[in-house]
Amino acid sequence: MELDVVKAELVLPTHLSFKQVQMYEKYPKGQSRGRHWKHLKQILQAENYQNFPPDEPTYVNIESPPSMHPCKKICDITGYEAPYYDPRTNLRYANADVFKLVRSLPNEYVQRYLALRNAAVVLK
Amino acid sequence: MLLVPSCWTLGERVTVSLSLSLSLSQSLRALARARILYKERNPNSPIQKKKKMPFISKIERQSDYHLFPSTTPIVIDNGASYFRIGWAGEAEPRVIFRNIVQRPRHKATGETVTIVGDHDPALLRYFDCTRSGPRSAFDSNVVYQFEIMEYILDFAFDRLGANGSRIDHPVLITECVCNPVQSRSKMAELLFETYGVPSVAFGVDAAFSYKYNQQLGVCAKDGLALCPGFTTTHVIPFIDGEPVYKGSCRTNIGGYHITDYLKQLLSLKYPQHMARFTWEKVEDLKMEHCYIAQDYFSEVRLFQKGDKEAEDKTRCWQLPWIPPPTEEPPSEEEIARKAAIKERQGQRLREMAEAKRSSRINELENELHGLEFLLQQLEHVEEHNIPSFLSETGYVSKQEIESAVQKVTQSLRKAKGEPKGDQAEAEEKTDPATNERFPLINIPDNMLTPEQLKEKRRQLFLKTTSEGRQRAKQKRFESELERERKNQQDEEKRLENPELYLEQLRAKYKDLSEKVEQRKRLKTNGNHTNGNNFSGGVGRGERLNAAQRERMRLLTTAAFDRGKGEDTFGARDEDWQLYKLMSKDNDDDDEGLDQDEAEMARLSSRLQEIDPTFVPKLEIVTSQPIEVPRLRPLTKEDFQILLGVERFRCPEILFRPNWIAVDQAGLDEMTGISIRRLSPVGQEVEERLTNSIFITGGSCLFPGMSKRLVAGIRMIRPCGSPIRVVKASDPVLDAWRGAAAYATAPQFLTQTFSRTDYYEKGEDWLRRYQLRYTL
Numbered sequence: 001m002e003l004d005v006v007k008a009e010l011v012l013p014t015h016l017s018f019k020q021v022q023m024y025e026k027y028p029k030g031q032s033r034g035r036h037w038k039h040l041k042q043i044l045q046a047e048n049y050q051n052f053p054p055d056e057p058t059y060v061n062i063e064s065p066p067s068m069h070p071c072k073k074i075c076d077i078t079g080y081e082a083p084y085y086d087p088r089t090n091l092r093y094a095n096a097d098v099f100k101l102v103r104s105l106p107n108e109y110v111q112r113y114l115a116l117r118n119a120a121v122v123l124k
Numbered sequence: 125m126l127l128v129p130s131c132w133t134l135g136e137r138v139t140v141s142l143s144l145s146l147s148l149s150q151s152l153r154a155l156a157r158a159r160i161l162y163k164e165r166n167p168n169s170p171i172q173k174k175k176k177m178p179f180i181s182k183i184e185r186q187s188d189y190h191l192f193p194s195t196t197p198i199v200i201d202n203g204a205s206y207f208r209i210g211w212a213g214e215a216e217p218r219v220i221f222r223n224i225v226q227r228p229r230h231k232a233t234g235e236t237v238t239i240v241g242d243h244d245p246a247l248l249r250y251f252d253c254t255r256s257g258p259r260s261a262f263d264s265n266v267v268y269q270f271e272i273m274e275y276i277l278d279f280a281f282d283r284l285g286a287n288g289s290r291i292d293h294p295v296l297i298t299e300c301v302c303n304p305v306q307s308r309s310k311m312a313e314l315l316f317e318t319y320g321v322p323s324v325a326f327g328v329d330a331a332f333s334y335k336y337n338q339q340l341g342v343c344a345k346d347g348l349a350l351c352p353g354f355t356t357t358h359v360i361p362f363i364d365g366e367p368v369y370k371g372s373c374r375t376n377i378g379g380y381h382i383t384d385y386l387k388q389l390l391s392l393k394y395p396q397h398m399a400r401f402t403w404e405k406v407e408d409l410k411m412e413h414c415y416i417a418q419d420y421f422s423e424v425r426l427f428q429k430g431d432k433e434a435e436d437k438t439r440c441w442q443l444p445w446i447p448p449p450t451e452e453p454p455s456e457e458e459i460a461r462k463a464a465i466k467e468r469q470g471q472r473l474r475e476m477a478e479a480k481r482s483s484r485i486n487e488l489e490n491e492l493h494g495l496e497f498l499l500q501q502l503e504h505v506e507e508h509n510i511p512s513f514l515s516e517t518g519y520v521s522k523q524e525i526e527s528a529v530q531k532v533t534q535s536l537r538k539a540k541g542e543p544k545g546d547q548a549e550a551e552e553k554t555d556p557a558t559n560e561r562f563p564l565i566n567i568p569d570n571m572l573t574p575e576q577l578k579e580k581r582r583q584l585f586l587k588t589t590s591e592g593r594q595r596a597k598q599k600r601f602e603s604e605l606e607r608e609r610k611n612q613q614d615e616e617k618r619l620e621n622p623e624l625y626l627e628q629l630r631a632k633y634k635d636l637s638e639k640v641e642q643r644k645r646l647k648t649n650g651n652h653t654n655g656n657n658f659s660g661g662v663g664r665g666e667r668l669n670a671a672q673r674e675r676m677r678l679l680t681t682a683a684f685d686r687g688k689g690e691d692t693f694g695a696r697d698e699d700w701q702l703y704k705l706m707s708k709d710n711d712d713d714d715e716g717l718d719q720d721e722a723e724m725a726r727l728s729s730r731l732q733e734i735d736p737t738f739v740p741k742l743e744i745v746t747s748q749p750i751e752v753p754r755l756r757p758l759t760k761e762d763f764q765i766l767l768g769v770e771r772f773r774c775p776e777i778l779f780r781p782n783w784i785a786v787d788q789a790g791l792d793e794m795t796g797i798s799i800r801r802l803s804p805v806g807q808e809v810e811e812r813l814t815n816s817i818f819i820t821g822g823s824c825l826f827p828g829m830s831k832r833l834v835a836g837i838r839m840i841r842p843c844g845s846p847i848r849v850v851k852a853s854d855p856v857l858d859a860w861r862g863a864a865a866y867a868t869a870p871q872f873l874t875q876t877f878s879r880t881d882y883y884e885k886g887e888d889w890l891r892r893y894q895l896r897y898t899l
Contacts, residue, residue, distance in 0.1 A: 009185075010247055012238040012279055018286045019278070021318050027271065037270070040263040043304050057369035059266070059302045064375045064788040064797060071782040072421070077392075079769035080428045081421055094428070112392055116385065118785030 076113045077101060090114060181206075181221045183241060189285030194322075197294040197867040198284070201329055201860040204262045205354035205379065205822060207241075208860045209280045212296070212867035217860045219283045224258040225272045240279035242404070264376060265300040265356045266307050270314055277319065290320025294876050296867045298329040298859065301358055301372055305891040309882075312890070316879045323876035325867075327895045330360055331367045332862030333820040333852055335897050338365065339865070342850050346809065347816030348795060350833070352778055352823035354378045357791060359798040361813055363805075365898040371802035375788040377781045379823040383407050385784060386414070386774040394765055397443065409767070410774065413439050416828040417772040418835065420780075427769050438768040445763040481539055488536040495529045626731075633727045640720050775826045779836065792836025811845050820852040820859070871899040 015022055038046065049058045073092055075082035080094035086102055089110045093099045105113075114120040192211060201208040203223065210217035221241030228251035229236050237251070242258075261272040281291060295315055299308065308326060315321045330351035337343050345365050351358045360372040387406040391398045417423035427434040502522060519525050618625045777783050779790035789797055795817065799810055814837065819829065830849045837847050852858045866872065875895055882890070 010239055010243055012240055012275060013282070016278055016282060016286075018281060018288055018291050018320070019318055020290065020320050023274065023278070026274075026318075037268055038306070040266055040268060043266065043268060043306050046306060047304050055370065057302050057372065059300075059304050062302055062369065062372045062374050064373050064794055066787045067780075067782060067789045067793055069790075069793060072780065074424075074773070074783065079773040080424050109392060109395075112388070116388055117783065 076117065090119060181241060182217075182219055183221050183283055184219075185283050186218050186285040189287060192293070194292045195294075197296050197872065198291070199860060199864045199867050200280070200295060200297040201863060202267070202298050203329065203354060203859075204260065204265055206856075207276055207280060208857070209284055210860065210864065212864050212872075214864060215861065217857070217864075219280055221279070223262070223276060224260050225275045226253065226256050226258050228253040228256045238275050240275055262355065265353065266304060267299075267311060268307060270310050273311070274314060274318065277314070281319070291315075292320070292322065294323040294325070294867075294873065295321045296325045296327060296863055296872075296876075298332070298863060299326045300356070301328050301330070301360065301374065302369060305887055308893075309887055309890055312877075312882055316882060323873070323878040324882075325872070325876040325895060326893070327863060327866070327897075328360075328367065329859035329863070330358055330820060331362075331895075331897050332860075332866060333855075333858040334360075334362055334367075334818055334862070335365070336858050336862030336865055337818060337820075337850075337852050340853060342853060343818040344812070344816040346812040347818050348798060348813050350791065350795070350817060350819045350824070351821040352378060352791065352819070353821045354823070355380050357778065357794070357821075357823070359791075359794045361798055361802055363802075363809070363813075367897065368802060369894075371798050373789075373794045373798045373801065375781060375786070375790070375794060377778055377784065377786055377788070379410075381784055381786075382414070382774045382777060382823070383410050385777060386410055386770060389770050389774070390765065390767075397763075397765065400443065409441075411825070413767055414771050414775050414826055416775045416778075416826045416832045418828060418831055420772065420776050423772055424769060434768065437771070438766055439771065441765040441767065443763040443765065485536065485539050488532055488539060492529065492532045492536060495525060495532060499525055499529065629727060629731055633724065633731060636720055636724045636727065640724060643720070775823075778823065779832065790836075792833060792840065795837050796840040814841060815846045815848050817847065817849045818852065819849065820855045822856050824851065824855050866897070866899070869899040875899075 014024060044060055047058070047060075049060055052058070054061075073082050073085075074080065075094040075098060076091045078094055078098055080098075082092040082094045084094075084099075085092045086099065089102060089105070091102050091110060091113055093102050102110075111120045197212040199210055199212050199217070201217070205223060206220055207223040208217035208220045210219065224241065226239045227236055228239065228248070231250055231252050239248075239251075259269070259272055261267050261269045261276060263269075267273055297311070297315075299311070303326070311326075312324055315324050330349045333351070334343065334347070334349045338345065345362070347362050349358075349360045349362060349367070351360070355376065355378040357375045357377055358372060359374075360367045360369070362368070383403065383406050386409065387401050387403065390401050390406065394401075426437075498519075499522075502525070519528065614625075779792060781788050781790055795814075799813060802809075817833065817837070819833070830851060833849050834847055837849075841847065854861070877885075877890075877893065
C-alpha cells in the first residue's frame with residue numbers, strides 16, 4: 001500500500017477490535033454477497049400492511065397523494081412557460097426559436113430531455 | 125488539541141497533514157473548483173456573494189473514547205446524505221462523512237478494499253475505481269443494504285476512537301418516519317450482534333430537530349415540521365410536543381433529485397463540457413447558486429424578455445481556458461525584414477544557379493574544344509593508326525566522336541540559350557522525331573517484308589497514340605483558356621456589381637447544397653432501410669430513388685417473367701447481365717453526387733474568399749443542439765457556462781414534483797394534506813399549527829424558501845389565518861443536536877430497548893415501538 005494512502009488512512013481496516021464478528025467471517029470471500037438484500041419494494045410487500053388496522057400510520061400510508069393543483073407546463077429546453085408541444089418529438093416548447101432548436105435536435109438529445117420528465121420512449 | 129497519531133513524523137508532506145487538519149472535503153472542493161465569476165451587478169440583492177459551505181466532512185480519529193463512561197450514549201444521525209456520530213451532550217458531532225461506500229480494487233496488489241465516505245480524489249488514483257461506483261445503504265430513505273451499513277458503522281466507530289472489545293455505550297440512532305419493521309430489526313440485530321451494544325433507541329430526525337428548536341423557543345409546542353431532506357420530504361404535525369404520525373405526509377423528492385435535475389439540464393445544454401459536470405461539482409453549484417423564486421412564472425418572464433434584471437441574475441461560470449497564442453499582425457519592420465530575407469535567399473539561389481550554369485557551360489565548352497582538337501588530330505593521323513590512337517581517348521570511331529561533338533554542342537546551346545528556344549526546340553524535335561520514327565508508315569504495304577510489316581504496324585500504333593496525346597494536350601489547353609476567360613468574366617461581373625454577384629453565388633450555393641442534402645437523405649434513408657435486407661428488398665412506403673426503383677423493376681421483371689412453375693433464371697448467360705445493370709445504376713448515382721459536391725466545394729471556397737460573413741454548411745450527420753461552426757476559432761465565451769433559468773427551475777421541483785414525473789404533491793400542498801389527515805381537530809388547533817411552521821433539513825437552505833412557503837400555504841388556508849414560517853437555527857446539524865440533547869435526559873434509558881428485550885418481545889413489539897419525545 002502506498003505511503004500516502006496509508007498515512008491518510010483511506011482504507012477501512014479488515015479487523016476491528018470492537019466487533020464481535022468480523023466482516024471477513026460474515027461474508028467470506030468468494031461467495032456472492034449482497035445479492036440477497038431486499039429492495040424497498042420487496043420490504044414493503046413483506047410487511048403485510050393490510051393485516052393491520054388501516055388508520056395506523058405505516059410507511060406506505062403516509063405517502064402523499066397526487067397533486068390536486070393543475071400541472072403547469074414548462075418548456076423542456078429553456079424552462080419558460082410552454083403552451084405548445086411538438087407532436088413529432090413530444091417535447092414542449094415556448095416559441096418559434098425554441099421550436100427550431102427542438103426540430104434540429106438529434107434523437108438522442110430528444111430522448112434525454114424527455115427522460116427528465118419520464119416521457120422517453122422505452123423499448124423493452 | 126490534536127493528538128497526532130504516532131505513525132507521523134515531523135516534516136511529512138504538508139498537503140496530507142493540511143488536508144486532514146482542515147477537512148478533506150474543504151480542500152477537495154478548493155482544489156477541484158474552477159474560478160467562478162459573478163456577474164452580479166446588484167449589490168443589494170438578497171443572494172449573498174459567498175455562502176458558507178454547510179456540509180463539511182470531519183473524519184479525524186477521536187482520541188478520547190476512553191474518557192466517556194459506559195453510560196454516555198453515542199448519538200448517530202444516519203441520514204441519506206451524511207452520517208453524523210458523536211457523544212450525547214455535546215454541541216457538535218465528532219465525525220461527519222458522506223454516507224457512501226466504495227469498494228475499488230487496489231491497482232498494485234489487486235485486492236478489493238473498502239473506502240467509506242468521500243475522499244480526496246488525488247489519493248484514489250492508486251485504485252481502480254471503474255467497477256465500483258459509490259454505493260449507498262439507502263433506498264429512498266430506508267436502509268436496506270446492511271453490508272454497506274456495517275462498513276459505515278465500522279468506519280464511524282473506528283473514527284470515534286472505539287478500541288474495546290465491544291461498543292459499550294447505548295446507541296441512539298435516527299431512522300425515517302414509519303420505518304418498516306424489517307429494516308428496524310436488521311439494524312437492531314446489527315448493532316446488538318456485531319457491535320455488542322447494550323441498548324438501542326430509534327428516533328425520527330425531524331422530531332429531534334423540532335424538539336431542539338422548541339427548547340430554543342424557535343417553534344411552539346404545537347406546530348408543523350417540514351423537512352425537505354436528501355431523498356424525501358416530510359411534513360409532520362406536532363401536537364403537545366409529540367409527533368402525530370397519522371397526520372404526516374411524505375413526498376419522494378429531495379436534494380438528490382434537485383442535483384440530478386440540474387446535472388442533466390447542464391449536460392444537455394453544454395454537451396461539450398459534459399465531463400465537467402460531476403455529481404460533487406453540480407452539488408456545489410446547487411448550493412451556491414440555486415434559489416427559490418417567489419413566483420416561478422413571473423421570474424421566468426423576466427428571463428424571457430431578456431431584461432437587464434434577468435442578466436443580473438444570470439451567473440456565469442468561466443471554465444479554465446487558455447487562449448491560443450495569437451499571432452500579432454507582423455509589424456512594418458517584420459515584414460521588411462522577412463522580405464529582405466526572402467530576397468537574399470532568392471538572390472543566393474539565383475547565384476547558385478548561375479554559378480552552376482556557368483560551370484556547366486565551361487565544362488561543355490572544354491569538352492567541345494577537346495573533341496574538336498581530337499577531330500583535328502584525327503585528320504592528321506592516318507587511317508590505320510586511328511584505332512590505336514583512339515583507344516587512348518576511349519572513343520572507338522570517328523562517327524562516335526562526331527556524334528559526341530554534336531551532343532555537346534546541343535547541350536551547350538541549351539545551357540546558354542535556356543528559356544527561349546527550349547519549347548520550340550522540343551516541339552520541333554517531336555515533329556521530325558515522329559516523322560523519323562515512323563518512316564515505314566508512308567511506305568505502302570506491298571513493298572515491305574513481313575518483319576518490316578510488323579515494324580510498320582508498331583509504328584502506326586505509336587503514331588496514333590502520340591497523336592492522341594497531342595490532341596488531348598490541345599484540348600486541355602483550350603479548356604484552360606476557356607476557364608481563364610470565364611474567370612475573367614466572373615471577375616468583371618463581380619467588380620461591376622459585387623452585391624448582385626454575391627447574391628447569385630449564394631443562391632447557387634444554397635440550391636446546390638439543398639440538392640446534395642436531399643440526395644444524401646434519400647440515399648441514407650434507402651440505405652438504412654436496406655441495411656438489414658439484401659439490396660432490393662425494401663419495405664413498403666419508403667421513398668426510393670431512381671436507381672432503387674430501376675433495380676426493383678429489373679428484379680421483378682426478371683423474377684416473374686419466367687412464368688409460373690418454372691424458374692429458369694440462371695440458365696442463360698444473359699440473365700446475369702442483370703446484376704451488372706443494377707450495380708451500374710448505383711455507381712451513376714454516386715458520380716452525380718460527386719460532381720455536385722465538387723461544384724459545391726468550389727463555390728464555397730469562392731464565397732469564402734470574397735464574403736467575410738459566409739459560413740459553409742457542414743456535413744449534416746452529427747449536429748449538436750448548439751451548432752458550433754468549427755471554422756471559427758474557439759473563444760472565451762465557448763468555455764462559459766451560464767446558469768440563468770436553471771437557478772430557480774431546479775429547486776422548484778420541491779414544489780412541483782410533476783416536473784420530474786413524480787406524481788405527488790409539492791411542499792405547500794403537503795401542509796394542507798397533513799392538516800387534513802389529522803382527525804378533525806378543530807380550527808383552533810389548525811391555526812396553532814400553521815402559526816408555527818418549522819422547516820429543517822438540508823434542502824431548506826435555498827434562499828427564498830420561507831417566502832414561497834408563506835405564499836403557497838396562504839393559498840390553501842382560509843383567508844386570514846395566521847401563517848408563520850420559521851427556519852431551524854441550523855437546519856443541517858439540528859437533528860443531531862436534538863438527538864444529543866435528548867440522549868442526555870435522565871429518562872433516556874427508559875426509552876431504549878436492550879438485547880434481551882429485542883429477543884423476548886419479538887417483532888410485533890418492535891413494530892409498535894415509538895420514542896416519546898417529551899421527557
